[in-house]
Amino acid sequence: MREIMSKKPLHRIIYDEIVHKIENQFYQVGDILPSEAELEKLFNTSRTPVRQALKQLETDGKIYRHQGKGSFVANSKPIGQWTTMTGFKELYKEEWKKISARTIEVNKVKSPFYANLLEVNSDKEIIHLKRVRFFNGEPIIYLEHYLTPELPIEIFKKDSTFISIDQLLNEEQNIEFATIKEEIEAVSASKEVAESLKIEVGIPVLNSTRVSFDTFSKPIDVTVSYFRSEKWKYRIQFNKE
Numbered sequence: 001m002r003e004i005m006s007k008k009p010l011h012r013i014i015y016d017e018i019v020h021k022i023e024n025q026f027y028q029v030g031d032i033l034p035s036e037a038e039l040e041k042l043f044n045t046s047r048t049p050v051r052q053a054l055k056q057l058e059t060d061g062k063i064y065r066h067q068g069k070g071s072f073v074a075n076s077k078p079i080g081q082w083t084t085m086t087g088f089k090e091l092y093k094e095e096w097k098k099i100s101a102r103t104i105e106v107n108k109v110k111s112p113f114y115a116n117l118l119e120v121n122s123d124k125e126i127i128h129l130k131r132v133r134f135f136n137g138e139p140i141i142y143l144e145h146y147l148t149p150e151l152p153i154e155i156f157k158k159d160s161t162f163i164s165i166d167q168l169l170n171e172e173q174n175i176e177f178a179t180i181k182e183e184i185e186a187v188s189a190s191k192e193v194a195e196s197l198k199i200e201v202g203i204p205v206l207n208s209t210r211v212s213f214d215t216f217s218k219p220i221d222v223t224v225s226y227f228r229s230e231k232w233k234y235r236i237q238f239n240k241e
Contacts, residue, residue: 011048011052014039014043014045014053017043018053018063022062025161027073028161029100030075030161031072031100033054033070035070036051039053039054061074066098072100072137074098075098075099075100075163098135099135099163100133102132102161103156103160103161104130106129106156106157107127108125108128108149109125110122111128114126114146117222118147118148118219118222120149124149125149126146126148126149127149127151128144128145128147130142132197141225141228142193142196143225144224146223146224147165147220147222148220151169155168155169165221176214176215177213177220177221180210182208182211183210184207184208185207186204186205188203188204199228205229207224207225208223208224208225209224209225210223210225
């Protein structure tokens with residue numbers, strides 16, 4: 001633990017220490033914090049200052065608490081424009097602070113099918129990511145991205161917890177998606193999808209294949225997503241102009 005002025009109230013010491021660890025990514029978005037009992041031992045204190053610190057962290061939007069599961073690091077980044085390009089916009093808006101993500105694999109692959117969608121030579125290696133998006137610390141979406149080889153692969157390795165490819169490419173490469181093409185279908189969960197989403201093999205999941213184009217109509221990213229539909233509902237709302 002860092003050396004901290006002893007004159008601070010104990011709940012503030014606990015609060016500051018947890019905030020420090022969040023800001024330095026010791027605790028990352030979606031991570032569960034130590035339990036109240038564990039924090040008592042860690043700070044050698046009683047339950048009252050621990051609860052005061054957690055209540056203030058929740059009030060300040062640093063964490064959210066899920067009854068029966070514990071306290072989780074909240075997603076404090078502003079909701080992105082990309083959410084308007086998905087049928088899950090309202091859920092993202094309502095539950096944004098509870099959304100987190102992890103990149104589990106970054107590599108390059110040869111895939112004639114996805115190379116064709118990206119309009120590159122079929123024998124050329126393209127960037128491939130495997131990711132999982134979480135809600136309340138529970139996996140709800142398994143994603144695979146196939147990206148144009150013109151992008152530097154290093155940008156996808158900097159932060160394994162980034163929420164959105166769209167936002168990342170905008171921040172790192174000044175790429176803005178102008179056109180989205182998406183197909184939705186119901187499929188049975190493969191072994192890899194089932195393991196990533198912690199469900200049984202063969203369970204029905206919602207599958208989305210989305211191709212994103214930049215402002216020059218060049219395909220940049222193909223995202224293949226698998227949604228646990230019992231947890232994450234696809235909604236579309238149309239308002240007549």
